[in-house]
Amino acid sequence: MELRYTPEEVAFRDELRQVFQSKIPAEIRRKVSEGRHLEREDIATAHRILHAEGLATPNWPVQWGGKDWTPVQRYIYTEEIQRNAVPMPLSFNVAMVGPVIANFASEEQKKRFLPATASLDIWWAQGFSEPGAGSDLASLKTSARREGDTYIVNGQKTWTTLGQHADWIFLLVRTDPAAKKQQGISFLLVDMKTPGITVRPIITIDGAHEVNEVFFDEVKVPVGNLVGEENKGWDYAKFLLSNERTNIARIGLSKEKLARVKERAKETPAGDGTLWDDPDFRRRVAIAEIELKALEITQMRVVAAQRSRAADKPDPNSSILKIKGSELQQMATELMVTVAGPYAAPMPSHSHNEPPVGPDWADAVAPQFFNFRKTSIYGGSNEIQRNIIAKAFLGL
Amino acid sequence: MDFDLTEEQRLLKESVDRLMADAYGDFEKRKRHQEHPQGYSPELWAKYAEMGLLALPFTEEQGGFGGGPVETMLVMEAIGRGLAVEPYLATVVLGGGFLRLAGREDMIPSLAEGSATLAFAHTERQSRDDLFDVATTARRTDNGWVLDGSKSVVLHGDTASHLIVSARTSGNRRDRAGISLFLLPADTAGVSRRGYPTQDGLRAAEITLEQVKLPAGALLGAEGEALPLMERVVDAALAALCAEAVGAMEALHELTIDYLKQRKQFNTTIGSFQAVQHRAADMLVALEQARSMAMYAAMMAEHPDAAVRRPAIAAAKALVNRSADLIGKEAIQLHGGIAMTMEYKAGHYFKRLTMLANQFGDTDRHLRVVAEAGGLDNAA
Ligand SMILES: Cc1cc2nc3c(=O)[nH]c(=O)nc-3n(C[C@H](O)[C@H](O)[C@H](O)COP(=O)(O)OP(=O)(O)OC[C@H]3O[C@@H](n4cnc5c(N)ncnc54)[C@H](O)[C@@H]3O)c2cc1C
Numbered sequence: 001m002e003l004r005y006t007p008e009e010v011a012f013r014d015e016l017r018q019v020f021q022s023k024i025p026a027e028i029r030r031k032v033s034e035g036r037h038l039e040r041e042d043i044a045t046a047h048r049i050l051h052a053e054g055l056a057t058p059n060w061p062v063q064w065g066g067k068d069w070t071p072v073q074r075y076i077y078t079e080e081i082q083r084n085a086v087p088m089p090l091s092f093n094v095a096m097v098g099p100v101i102a103n104f105a106s107e108e109q110k111k112r113f114l115p116a117t118a119s120l121d122i123w124w125a126q127g128f129s130e131p132g133a134g135s136d137l138a139s140l141k142t143s144a145r146r147e148g149d150t151y152i153v154n155g156q157k158t159w160t161t162l163g164q165h166a167d168w169i170f171l172l173v174r175t176d177p178a179a180k181k182q183q184g185i186s187f188l189l190v191d192m193k194t195p196g197i198t199v200r201p202i203i204t205i206d207g208a209h210e211v212n213e214v215f216f217d218e219v220k221v222p223v224g225n226l227v228g229e230e231n232k233g234w235d236y237a238k239f240l241l242s243n244e245r246t247n248i249a250r251i252g253l254s255k256e257k258l259a260r261v262k263e264r265a266k267e268t269p270a271g272d273g274t275l276w277d278d279p280d281f282r283r284r285v286a287i288a289e290i291e292l293k294a295l296e297i298t299q300m301r302v303v304a305a306q307r308s309r310a311a312d313k314p315d316p317n318s319s320i321l322k323i324k325g326s327e328l329q330q331m332a333t334e335l336m337v338t339v340a341g342p343y344a345a346p347m348p349s350h351s352h353n354e355p356p357v358g359p360d361w362a363d364a365v366a367p368q369f370f371n372f373r374k375t376s377i378y379g380g381s382n383e384i385q386r387n388i389i390a391k392a393f394l395g396l
Numbered sequence: 397m398d399f400d401l402t403e404e405q406r407l408l409k410e411s412v413d414r415l416m417a418d419a420y421g422d423f424e425k426r427k428r429h430q431e432h433p434q435g436y437s438p439e440l441w442a443k444y445a446e447m448g449l450l451a452l453p454f455t456e457e458q459g460g461f462g463g464g465p466v467e468t469m470l471v472m473e474a475i476g477r478g479l480a481v482e483p484y485l486a487t488v489v490l491g492g493g494f495l496r497l498a499g500r501e502d503m504i505p506s507l508a509e510g511s512a513t514l515a516f517a518h519t520e521r522q523s524r525d526d527l528f529d530v531a532t533t534a535r536r537t538d539n540g541w542v543l544d545g546s547k548s549v550v551l552h553g554d555t556a557s558h559l560i561v562s563a564r565t566s567g568n569r570r571d572r573a574g575i576s577l578f579l580l581p582a583d584t585a586g587v588s589r590r591g592y593p594t595q596d597g598l599r600a601a602e603i604t605l606e607q608v609k610l611p612a613g614a615l616l617g618a619e620g621e622a623l624p625l626m627e628r629v630v631d632a633a634l635a636a637l638c639a640e641a642v643g644a645m646e647a648l649h650e651l652t653i654d655y656l657k658q659r660k661q662f663n664t665t666i667g668s669f670q671a672v673q674h675r676a677a678d679m680l681v682a683l684e685q686a687r688s689m690a691m692y693a694a695m696m697a698e699h700p701d702a703a704v705r706r707p708a709i710a711a712a713k714a715l716v717n718r719s720a721d722l723i724g725k726e727a728i729q730l731h732g733g734i735a736m737t738m739e740y741k742a743g744h745y746f747k748r749l750t751m752l753a754n755q756f757g758d759t760d761r762h763l764r765v766v767a768e769a770g771g772l773d774n775a776a
Contacts, residue, residue, distance in 0.1 A: 134732055136661035159733050204736050205743035211736075269522035272570065280760040337750070338758060341524045342549040345594040345751055357549070357592060357602055366595045370747060373728045374736055381732065383671055 003297075005072070013076050016055070020084040023049050032085040033260060034361045035333065035368035037208050040165045046087040047120045056089040057118045061102050064114045071303040082252025083259075092124040092161070093117045095243055097170045100187065100236050104228040113189070125166035125192075127157040127214060128237065135384050137172070138181040138234065142216060144173035144188060146223070151175070151188065153196075153219040159378070163199050163212035166192050176231050187233035189225040196220070204374075206367035207347075241380060242318050248379045249325030251296050257332035258288055264339045264361065275339060284338070288331045295324045319385040326375035326382060333369040340365045399691065401470075408463075409470045411447060416478035419443075423741050426597070429481055434555035435599035436481045444482060445510030453492050458504050465632065465697040469639040469690060476643025479744055481597055483513055483552035489636045490516040493629035494560050498617040500579060503558070515556035515582075517547035517603050518626070525757040527562070527626050528572045532605060534563035541615065543578060543586075543608040551755075553601030554591020556582055561605065565620050575623050577616040584608055596751040597744065624702060631709040634756050635693035638716045641752050642690045645683050645723045648745040652676065652727045655734075672730060679723050686719035703769070710757075710765035711772055717759040720749040 005013065028042045050056040058077055060066030069077070081088060088094075098117050101110060116122040133140040142155025153173060163169065169190050176184030190197075196219035202211045228236055262285060265275040275281055302317045337344045343358025344366045356363050376382040390396045401409065419440050420426055429437040444450055452467055454460020461467075468489060475484055487507065491514025495503050506512035523529035532545025543563050553559065559582050567574030582589065586608035591601040617625050653676060656667030666672055693712035699705040724746040728735040735742040753759065766772060 129733070132660075134661060135666075136663075139661070139663075203738040205738055205747065207738065270524050271526065275524075278760075280764065284760075337754075341754070342519050344754065345549055345596070345600060347593045347595060349592065354590075357590075366747075366750070369750070370595075370743070371736075373725070373746075374733075376729055377732055377736065382729075383669075386671065 003300075005076070009072060009076060012073055013080060016077060016080045017084065019053055019055065020081060020086045023053060024084075024086050028087065029085040032087055033256065034364045035257075035336070036364045037210070037367075038087060040162075043087055043090060043162075044120055044123075047089045047093075050086075050089050051119050056120075057094050057098060059094075060098055060114075060118070064098075064102055064110065065118045075300065075303045079252040079255075082250060083256050085256055090120060090123065092126050092166075092170075093120060093122070096126055096240050097124050097189075099243060100170070100227060100240050103239065104187075104236050109189075109224075109227065123162075123165050123167045125160050125163040125169040125214075127160055127163075127169040127171040127190075129159045130156055131158050135381055137237070138185065140172055140174060140185070142171065142173050143177065144171075144175050144186060144221065146175070149223050151221045151223060151226070153188070153190065153216045153221055155216050157214045157216075158211075159202070160199075160212045160214045161210060163192075163214055164201065164209065168192060169214065170227075172233055172237055175233075179231065182234040184231055185233040185237070186230050187227040187236045188221055189227060190219065190221050194219050194221065204371060206371040208367070208371065210371075248375070249295065249299060249321035250329055251292065251299055251325060254288075254292055254325070254328045254332050255296075257329070257336065258285065258292065260361075261285060261332060261335045261339055264336070264359070267359070268339055268341070270341075275341075281338065284335060288328065288335060291324070291331070292328050295321070295328060298324070319380075319388045322379060323376075323382050323385050326379075329375050330369075330372050333365070333372045336365045337369045344369075401466075405466060405470060408467060409474070412449065412471050412474040413477075415443060415447065416474045416480060420478035420480060423744075426479060426481065426744075430593075430597060435552075435593065436483065441482055441510050441513075444484070445508065448508075449484070450488055450492075450510055451504075451508035453488060454496060454504050454508065458496070458501050459508055460504065465635055465694040468632070468636050469694040472636045472639035473643035473646075473690075476640035476645075476748075477647040479597070479644065479647075479741070479748060483515070483556070485633060485636055485640070486515050486552040486556065487513045489633050490514065490629060491556075491558070491560060493632050494577065494579075494616060494625070497625055497628065498577070500616060503579070512558055513552065513556045514558050514560060515550050515553040515601075516629075517550045517553055517559050517561045519548045519550065520546065521548055522569075525761060526570070527630060528575060528623050529570050530562050530564045530575050531569050532561065532563045534565050534576055534578060534610075536565070537609075540609060540611045541578065543580075543605045543610065545605050547603040547605070549594075549600045550603050551598065551600050553582075553603055554589055554599055558582060559587070559603065560616060561603075562622060562626065567620075572623050574620045575626070576619050577622040577625070578610055578614045579616045580608070580610055580614050584610065594751065596748040598751075627702060627706065630756055631705055632697045634709050634713050635690070635697040637752055637755055638686070638690040638693045638712050641716045641720050641749060642683070642687050644745050644749055644752070645686060645720060648723060648727045648742060648749075649676075649679050649683055651742055651745075652679065652730055655731055659732075666730075675726055675730060679726050682719035682722045686716045689715045707766050707769035707772060710762040710769075713757065714759050714762035714766065717753040717762070720753050721759075724749040 024046055028046055057065045058067040062068050101113050130140050144151035144153045169192055171188045171190055172185050173188050174184050175186040196217040198215040200213045201209045204210055268275040270278055340362040343362035346357040348363040448461055451460040452463040455462050520531055535542045559580055561578045562575055564574055565576040586606045588604045589601045594600050657665055659666050689712040693709055696705055696708035727742050728746055731742055734740055
């Protein structure tokens with residue numbers, strides 16, 4: 001048992017750090033660090049820089065631009081990108097649809113989509129959830145009816161994150177209305193410019209436009225855009241969701257946030273000194289850091305175990321990582337609200353000639369705390385994760 | 397021991413509940429109220445006045461209705477349920493409390509009829525929730541006072557017609573003695589205000605005082621001895637906030653239970669899952685604990701002995717905060733995505749409860765007050 005990295009791993013880490021800190025614009029990293037909403041251009045810029053550095057899709061097969069890294073190196077990559085407040089390369093592309101295409105699509109589809117997906121020439125959105133199909137995703141109703149060489153898609157998706165920017169969307173659609181739930185579902189790639197698609201914004205409680213409703217009215221999709229086999233889409237979705245859950249732990253991000261919590265607490269006047277002198281506050285930070293350290297080691301154990309697992313097999317521990325990881329992200333955003341104190345209350349000023357009311361980071365703190373309630377809801381809610389643990393692992 | 401309301405209190409409760417149901421029952425109306433330049437509807441404020449709510453805490457001799465903390469509790473609970481945006485806490489509970497206790501009866505009629513509104517300007521850049529941390533100064537002159545300093549995140553400070561400002565007349569920044577209060581028209585020369593909306597749909601202001609010249613009579617209460625008065629009024633406000641939180645929690649819990657009965661996943665209502673049921677039940681436990689402590693706070697709010705009153709009020713706020721935290725977060729979680737939207741009411745309750753928990757001290761702070769008092773038994 002050994003916690004420390006080898007000298008080679010340390011060198012690898014330092015090299016990445018160097019790239020992240022020197023290549024990604026400071027303004028974008030500041031926004032991430034302050035928990036501010038990123039514009040399309042911020043995400044695209046960071047993604048393209050990482051891609052140019054060969055660092056957008058390390059977890060893909062080498063043939064398609066992935067890296068022949070060890071599990072530890074992959075872990076270091078994720079940790080460093082988050083700790084340095086670099087926006088993750090677009091997860092819909094890199095962590096979701098890319099691996100599905102690489103694993104299950106035809107050679108022709110791989111050639112057509114993977115390079116553009118890696119470079120963000122195609123911006124993808126995830127079209128899984130529907131108004132009636134959230135946790136019970138398999139009850140989805142959006143249908144694809146086959147007519148010759150095309151599918152005709154009808155229905156509604158919702159909660160489509162950043163769908164307003166998307167060029168393409170990957171959909172779960174029902175292709176066999178007679179089959180039972182999971183069995184009649186297919187995985188379809190759809191160009192957002194196709195006639196019959198309407199995108200409507202949903203504004204979240206933090207005031208952001210991050211999610212959308214997407215409506216499909218007699219949308220014609222070439223049969224060639226089906227991934228894998230018809231009616232096997234659920235298998236691909238399960239593969240995708242399990243990747244999503246491991247990524248969702250975002251330990252590096254929580255670390256970065258807690259580091260900011262401490263840094264700002266040291267600058268925040270309280271009593272005769274600063275908030276960092278307050279033992280009650282320090283105790284709360286300590287609790288968060290202890291939990292985070294435990295999760296970090298849990299994650300490392302998962303990573304180490306992956307050495308002896310087939311690369312394409314998802315790890316059963318992803319539910320544990322999802323539950324704790326989301327809780328810790330929420331805890332960190334909540335601590336930041338405490339640091340801001342009275343300055344968490346003012347709404348951000350929208351006019352550029354009005355300075356922020358409090359410290360310049362403070363107006364983003366409450367919106368992020370509100371927004372991060374989502375982390376225990378999406379990617380399979382934490383209740384669903386507990387059901388998975390109870391049923392699949394505990395045999396209850 | 398008696399937890400029943402008197403006939404008059406019952407009538408009061410019915411009428412405020414009705415007012416709030418009319419004014420806020422349709423959630424779209426709240427948005428319309430907020431669109432007024434002052435952030436709330438002047439017509440609705442006039443209705444508060446008409447119903448006597450603005451005169452509630454004053455004695456009959458003062459032109460009021462002789463209501464006490466229990467009456468205030470009933471009004472604040474209704475405000476919490478409605479998620480109301482009127483400056484009742486700032487004007488009536490805080491402002492009215494100062495006027496009443498410092499003997500400024502002359503202003504009560506204009507407050508009661510709704511023409512005067514008040515804001516309590518105490519927070520400063522460095523003070524967080526320490527009422528005694530005051531850097532703003534008041535210097536005595538031949539014919540009055542001159543105030544200099546700035547106040548931050550003053551609740552409804554942008555629209556109040558009058559401000560109650562804490563300022564130091566002697567001593568050092570964090571001395572408990574040497575603080576005085578001043579009552580001044582908000583348009584006094586040298587006062588500048590920058591108003592803005594807050595995360596919970598209310599409004600606040602940054603206030604700068606530059607060479608603000610006040611007559612001798614602007615002093616509210618005794619010179620240099622304002623802290624005990626401030627603590628007393630803030631304790632009454634904390635009791636009121638506890639009641640507001642209970643109203644909001646109750647409405648949010650109801651909303652959640654209704655949703656659990658309607659929303660179907662896996663061919664059944666999500667409320668039929670035992671994992672969900674237990675959490676909904678825990679929310680009710682937290683709500684009833686909070687309700688008890690809001691009542692406790694109301695009954696202790698006017699206790700003359702600060703050594704007894706302060707830990708009791710702090711205990712109530714600490715518990716209410718913890719319940720608000722649990723109920724707010726669970727309500728969002730058990731709703732799922734829908735509660736994350738601006739359109740749906742649940743998120744707005746959550747935001748108000750989050751901000752309310754930080755008003756006049758967060759949980760840690762109030763726990764500390766109770767702990768420093770040696771617990772609660774000493775305070776019984
Ligand atoms: C900000 C945000 C972004 C999102 N982005 C996307 C996206 O890009 N693409 C996409 O497809 N989807 C996205 N989602 C959707 C997300 O995956 C769903 O919200 C999630 O699956 C939960 O579904 P629901 O909101 O319908 O809640 P419901 O499924 O209705 O659940 C409500 C509550 O019931 C609980 N519950 C449900 N079933 C059970 C059970 N069997 N046992 C115990 N408890 C249960 C849930 O845990 C939850 O607490 C996003 C959601 C949010 C909030």
